[in-house]
Amino acid sequence: MFMALSANEAKVASVCGLKFCVAGPTVQATLSVIVELNVPRSRLALCCLLLNLPLVASAWGVSFQTRLEKAEWTVSGDQFECRLSQPVTGFGSGEFVRRAGERAVFRLHSAQNSLSAGSATLIAAAAPWQPGRGDINLGAVRATGGATPFNASFNQSGRLLAGLLEGRSPLVRYSARGGESLEVRLLPVRFSQAYDKYLDCAAKLLPENFDQLKQSRIGFPGGGVDLDPAGQARLDALLAYLKADPSINHLLIEGHADNSGSRLTNRDLSRRRAEAVVNYLKAHGVADDQLTMRFHGERYPLVPNTNNANRAKNRRVAIQLERLPQTPDKPAESSETKALATAS
Incomplete structure (x- = not known):
């Protein structure tokens, strides 16, 4: 089955010599992200190839990632706290939380299962359409377990936010002491608009908590x-x-x-x-x-x-x-x- 692309998506696909794209919503959503991020044309050939590859199982055991076309960022908050979060299918969510008087911290929230204690490595992962960029390892944090196993440092959280604005994905590789491992990836799709709303919320926070x-x-x-x-x-x-x-x-x-x-x-x-x-x-x-x-x-x-x-x-x-x-x-x-x- 084939489906015509939007005008902007067609411009992207035409660089690869395509007029139509396989009617998978993930492919279409990915093309939309590429256009939104103004990816240089010289990098699109690899992207077009990657769009049509099947997903590969993660070497880190269970891998959680929302389908691209369903990924969304939501903003909530009041005078005391602002949250910028993305639901992750099958896992829970990843979120940036900024309390009054403090900088933002990044954390995962497991909706169904409490995670065992261990450690988490934080990565600002480059997107497939950014072949000239490598992943940025932001270091590990100690995880105490539970539904919200860790809070990243202010510095790590700030670099994850900066990476999202560049089209990078926050990637968490979680290793429990019992040997279990999992990987959670958030996506930068439609991030800029949500980030503006988050900044509006942060501007209304109280001076201190x-x-x-x-x-x-x-x-x-x-x-x-x-x-x-x-x-x-x-x-x-x-x-x-x-x-x-x-x-x-x-x-x-x-x-x-x-x-x-x-x-x-x-x-x-x-x-x-x-x-x-x-x-x-x-x-x-x-x-x-x-x-x-x-x-x-x-x-x-x-x-x-x-x-x-x-x-x-x-x-x-x-x-x-x-x-x-x-x-x-x-x-x-x-x-x-x-x-x-x-x-x-």
């Missing part, structure tokens, strides 16, 4: 009690997260000092620093009953007060984000009242 903010520190390196620009920027990132995640319903604010002054002086400095943070948060919409303030003077240094650099680190306010169980309504207690009750 919960893990980065849940134990925050506001420094007072100059020794005073007023917030500096760095401290305000940190609090602004925290406020943006609180607005997006209403499940955070309590903040514990704890002021600290170094050992430069007397105990009473240091206790007062730690209180005033904690108050500066509390007042900033309240001025930007955080409810008073969601704040508990404590101050400790010099009692809990981060590092020994043995030099100026260490003393600067100890002049700080610690903020802990919490999700507390909801309790029956009771009279509101101000942060000042709670501070008097919990000061130490």
Whole structure:
């Protein structure tokens, strides 16, 4: 059975002296990818040959790859996380996940079977229509097993993304400790449009994620009690997260000092620093009953007060984000009242 190609596909096929192509959807989809990637005509002869070769079994045991005409990239996400993924027939998916405040990581997700622990080698594989290019081995990652056995490094993930934009395929060769092996290949077909949507999603991510903010520190390196620009920027990132995640319903604010002054002086400095943070948060919409303030003077240094650099680190306010169980309504207690009750 034969089928006429589209105008662009016909241009590609004509380089090989073809007017028609075997009516296999994989062949047609591959020709579409070649046109999309603007492959030089000098390289198309090999491609036309490869299009008509049967698939070869992988030397790596079980091999998973979605048929070319069915391969698609999908984008999903919100303020907390963006995902760029491709379903892989019979396996699950490969995906790039970017959390707020972080770079993207690549990982596999097995939909049906939990994988055994082992190692995975990541390759940015050259396409058949790129005979002048070789595969790029990006190194191995340790796999702990399970449905999502590994996260590639930021560097490996970035190079896989760059490779996709060049028409390369992310290729994972997975070796389990028990001797089993498998190969999973993602395809670059229709990647550029999905990548643009992924970038749009990433542009809307929050500055930082919960893990980065849940134990925050506001420094007072100059020794005073007023917030500096760095401290305000940190609090602004925290406020943006609180607005997006209403499940955070309590903040514990704890002021600290170094050992430069007397105990009473240091206790007062730690209180005033904690108050500066509390007042900033309240001025930007955080409810008073969601704040508990404590101050400790010099009692809990981060590092020994043995030099100026260490003393600067100890002049700080610690903020802990919490999700507390909801309790029956009771009279509101101000942060000042709670501070008097919990000061130490």
